[in-house]
Amino acid sequence: MEASVEKLFGPERLEDAALRFGLQGDPKKLGDFENYIYEMQTAEGISVILRLTHSSHRSLEEIEAELDFLQHLEAEGCGKDMASSLASPSGSRIEQIMAADGSCFYACLFRKAPGGRAVPDSEAWNRQLFAEWGAVTARFHNASAKLDRTFARRQWSEDDLIANASAYLQDEDPGIIAQLASVLDRLHALPRPEGSYGLLHGDIHNGNFFVHEGRITVFDFDDLEYSWYIHDVAIPLYYALSSRIPDRYGADRDAYAADFFLGFLQGYRSEREMPEEWLDVLGLFLEMRDLTLYTVLAKKLGPEELTEGIRAWMGQMKERIMAGTxxxxxxxxxxxxxxR
Incomplete structure (x- = not known):
C-alpha cells in the first residue's frame, strides 16, 4: 500500500468497518497491496471477508458497479463460481469510513470462498483444474455478453497503470516506456467485433480463487474493466508460468505451458466459442501483462521494499520487455x- 494511504489507515478504521457490518473476532489480515483485506466472523460465527478500499484507488461509483456485476453474474447462473457480496445490518452494500484528511475508505463484505488455494505440485493442480478454470472464465464472459447497460468501470486503456505509467516509470530505463507505447499502439489497433470485448474480471490467477472438491470459486473483482475477453485467457497462463514449474515437468517449461493452455482452452470452449484469430494475439496480451505488472511494482514498492527476489523477478520482466517477447x-x- 502507498505510504500516503497507510498513514490514513489505522485500527480505528478497521474497528469502525467491523462494527458497521456486525463482525466479531480478531481480524486476520490477508492482504494490503491495493486494498486492505481481512477475514472476520459474523455474529453467527461464519467466516467472511472484509475489504476496505481507499477513495484514491476506486470511486464509490466504481465499487457500486463491481457489486452490481456480481449480482448480474448470480442472476446469470454463476453464483457458485464467485464469492458474492453481503450487506451490512443497515442494508448497505458499501459503508463509507471517513479518514482524517476528508478522503474515505469504502468497506465491503464478501462471502468466503470454500476450500483453499491451489498451487503447483499440489494434488489439485492438474489438467482438470485448468479446464475448470477455463470453463468458469467462459461462463463469466457469457454473462458479461448479456449486459444491457454500461457499468461505471474503466476501459482497459484508462487503467491507472496504463494512463499514468510514464510517471511511475520515470526512474526506469526509458526503453521500457518506448516498449509500452509500442504495445499500446498494437492493442489500440485491435478490432472489437461483437462478442470479443466486454466487462471482465481481469485478474483470474490462482491467488484470486479457491478450489473445493474440484470446483473453483473466484473472488477479488477489484480489477473489473472493459477489455477484450482474450485478456482473461492470457492472465492465468501468465501467472502459471510466473510461478514455479511443477516437478512432474522437470525443466520442460514449454510442455507445462502447452498443457496448461490446452486444458484451459478445452474448458473454455466447453462453455463458449473461442475464435482462432484471437489466439493469434494472445502473446500480445502476455507482453502487456509484463508491462503492467512491472509498472505496479515500480509504483507500489520503494527501494527498501525491493527484496532480492522481487529485484530478480523485475529483472526477468525487464529483459522480456526490452526484447519484445x-x-x-x-x-x-x-x-x-x-x-483438437
Missing amino acids: PIVSFDFRELAAAR
Whole structure:
C-alpha cells in the first residue's frame, strides 16, 4: 500500500468497518497491496471477508458497479463460481469510513470462498483444474455478453497503470516506456467485433480463487474493466508460468505451458466459442501483462521494499520487455489445432 494511504489507515478504521457490518473476532489480515483485506466472523460465527478500499484507488461509483456485476453474474447462473457480496445490518452494500484528511475508505463484505488455494505440485493442480478454470472464465464472459447497460468501470486503456505509467516509470530505463507505447499502439489497433470485448474480471490467477472438491470459486473483482475477453485467457497462463514449474515437468517449461493452455482452452470452449484469430494475439496480451505488472511494482514498492527476489523477478520482466517477447512464445492457433 502507498505510504500516503497507510498513514490514513489505522485500527480505528478497521474497528469502525467491523462494527458497521456486525463482525466479531480478531481480524486476520490477508492482504494490503491495493486494498486492505481481512477475514472476520459474523455474529453467527461464519467466516467472511472484509475489504476496505481507499477513495484514491476506486470511486464509490466504481465499487457500486463491481457489486452490481456480481449480482448480474448470480442472476446469470454463476453464483457458485464467485464469492458474492453481503450487506451490512443497515442494508448497505458499501459503508463509507471517513479518514482524517476528508478522503474515505469504502468497506465491503464478501462471502468466503470454500476450500483453499491451489498451487503447483499440489494434488489439485492438474489438467482438470485448468479446464475448470477455463470453463468458469467462459461462463463469466457469457454473462458479461448479456449486459444491457454500461457499468461505471474503466476501459482497459484508462487503467491507472496504463494512463499514468510514464510517471511511475520515470526512474526506469526509458526503453521500457518506448516498449509500452509500442504495445499500446498494437492493442489500440485491435478490432472489437461483437462478442470479443466486454466487462471482465481481469485478474483470474490462482491467488484470486479457491478450489473445493474440484470446483473453483473466484473472488477479488477489484480489477473489473472493459477489455477484450482474450485478456482473461492470457492472465492465468501468465501467472502459471510466473510461478514455479511443477516437478512432474522437470525443466520442460514449454510442455507445462502447452498443457496448461490446452486444458484451459478445452474448458473454455466447453462453455463458449473461442475464435482462432484471437489466439493469434494472445502473446500480445502476455507482453502487456509484463508491462503492467512491472509498472505496479515500480509504483507500489520503494527501494527498501525491493527484496532480492522481487529485484530478480523485475529483472526477468525487464529483459522480456526490452526484447519484445512474451513470457512464452507459441503459435497458439497451431497448438490448439494440433490437439483438437
